[in-house]
Amino acid sequence: MGAKGRTGGGRTGGGFSVERPLWRAASAFRLLTLLYAVGTYPRVMDHYPDRTAGWVYLALLAVWTFATVRPFSSEQRCGWTWLYTDLATVVIGILLTRVFDAHGWVVRGDPTLPSIRAAGAVLGFAVMGGWLPAAVAALAVGVADIVETGGATAGNLHNIVLLLLAGVAIGYVIEVARASELTLAQALEIQVATRERERLARDIHDGVLQVLAMVHRRGTEAGGEAAELGRMAGEQELALRALIAEGLAPNPSYVAPVVPRRRRGALQEPEPESDEEQDLRSLIAPLADARVTVSAPGTPVLLPGPAVRELGAAVAAALDNVRRHAGERTQAWILVEDEPGEVVVSIRDDGPGFDAAARLGEAEREGRLGVSQSIRGRLRDLGGSAEVFSTPGQGTEVELRVPRGMADPSHQHGTPQHGTSRHSREGSVG
C-alpha cells in the first residue's frame, strides 16, 4: 500500500456542502456491500474445507464495518489511518480466501471473502483524496486478487480493471464537485461583500458628501482663503458623487458577478476594447466638475463600444476647446439625448462666442478650426455629424449626432451627412 497522503485543499465547511452527502453515500456503500458479502458466503461455503474460519473473518469484518460507521460518516472524524486499516482488512480478507477456500475453487473463480466490500474501501479513498488515492487503493486490491488466485485470470483482470476505472471516475467526479462548490462559495462571498460595500458606500459617502457640500457653500460665502477651500471641497464633492454614481448604478457592461477565476480582474472595469454596447453616460458623467454640468437621461444610453469611445473622445476634445479658447472661468453644459434614431450630445459654453461673419477668420486664428475638424472627423467615421454654432452673448454650441445601427467605424467611409440648419443663427465651421 504505497498511497501517498494527499489532502484536497481549501474545503468549505458549514452551510450547504457536498461533503456530507458524499461521506454518507460512502458509509452506506460499505454497509450494503458488507451485507452482500455475508449473503454470498453461504452460496460458496460448501467449497471451504474450514467453514468456520470464513464465518469468523466475516464476523470480524461486520464488527469492524459497523464499529466504524461513525468515523466514516464525515471528513472531520475520518483520517487516513482509518482508511488504511479498512483497506488492510479487505486485503487480508482477500488473501485469507486463498488459505481457507479449496484451491481448485479459488482458481475457478470463487468470490473472495470480502467480495465487493473491497470496493467500499476504494470508495473511501476516492471521497477522501480524489482519483489518485482511489487508483492506488484499487491497485492494492487488484494485486491482492492476483496473489489470491496465484496469477492473473480473465475474470480477475476484468474485476480489477472495473474497480480501477470506477475508483478513478468517482474520485475525479468528487474533485470536480469540490471545485465547483469552492467556486460557488467564492462567488457568494463576493456577492455578499459587494452588497455590504455598496451599503457602506451609500451611508458613509452620503455623510461625506453633505460635509463637503457644506464646506463648499460656507467657504464660498466667507470669501478669501476660505473660498479657495470651499472651491476644493466642491470639486471633491463632485468627483466623489460621480464615483459613487458610477459604482452603484447597474452598469450593463459588467453585470455578471460570477466570472471564471482567471478573469477576476475584469470585474473591476469593462474590457477597454470591447465591441459590446456601453453606456455613454459612464464616459460623459466623469467630465462634470465645478464649471461643467452634465445632463443626461436616467436610463442607460447604449451604443457599441467603439462608438462610445469615439464620441466620448470628441466630447472631451470639445470641452478642451472651450477651456482653451473661451477661458478657464467659462461655464459649460453637456446634454446627452437618447433619441430613437440617434444619440445627440450638445456641448455649450457661456463664453463670448463668435460673430457669424468673422467666424472663419477668427476660428482659424484661434486654432479652433483644427480642433473642430478633428471632432468632425471622429463623428464622420461614426456616420454622424458635428455642427458648431454660436449666438453672440450666449456662447458657442457644438452638437454631435451619432445615428444608431450604423455606428461601426470599421465599415464606415465618410458618410456625407450634414444636419439641416434649424437654427437661424447657426452655421458650420470649416
Add this chain to the structure above:
Amino acid sequence: MSSDEQAIEQSIRVMVVDDHPMWREAVARDLADAGYDVVATAGDGQEAVRRAPAAAPQVVVLDLNLPDLPGVEVCRRLMGHQPPPRVLVLSASGEHADVLEAVKSGATGYLVKSASRADLLDAVRRTAEGDPVFTPGLAGLVLGEYRRLAAEPAPADARVPAVPQLTDRETEVLRLVAKGLSYKQIADRLVLSHRTVQNHVQNTLGKLQLHNRVELVRYAIERGLDDGR
C-alpha cells in the same frame, strides 16, 4: 433685495426636512435670515408627514435621502394633504432615479446641495410662486423620461391612457434649459415672453405628474378589481 420682495418672503411659510442636523439648521437659518417663515423642521420622513398638516407650509424643502421613508414616498404623502404644499427637492445624492420619481409624484423643483445660498433663496421663492425650478440636470432627466415613455410599446387596451408627449416647442425649451440657458436667454432666443417660457416648462412637468397620477389610479383600480374576485 427690495422691500417688496422682502414683504413677499416674509409671508412664505417653509418647512425643512433633512436628516443631517448640520444641513437642516444651516438651511433653516439661511431662510430665516432672509426673512422666510420657517414653520417647522423635521429629521425624518414620518416626522415630516406628521407635522406638515399643522404647520401648513407653502414650501417643503426636502432631502430625498432620509433614514426611515424613501424621500419619494414622503413627497407622495405630502401631496395627499389639503392643500398640498409645494416641494423643492434639495439633494446631495444626485441619484437620478429618485429625483425623477420625486418630480413625477409632485415635486416642482430640484436643487443640488452644492448650490449657493442665493440660489437656494431664489429657488424657494420661485417654488412658492408655483414656478418650476429646473436645473439643467433635471431638464435632461425629464427629456429622457419623455423619450423613454414614447419608446414603450403602445398599450393594446384602449382604456389605458396614451403616454404624454412634448410639443416641439416644449422640447426646444427643455433642451435649452438642459444646456444651461436661463429663462430670459431662452425667451430671447426663441422670441417668446419670459412668462411663456415658464409656462412651457411648467407644462412639461404637469403632463408627467398627471400621467403618473393616472397610472397610479389605474394600478389601484386593477388591484382593487383583482382583490374583489
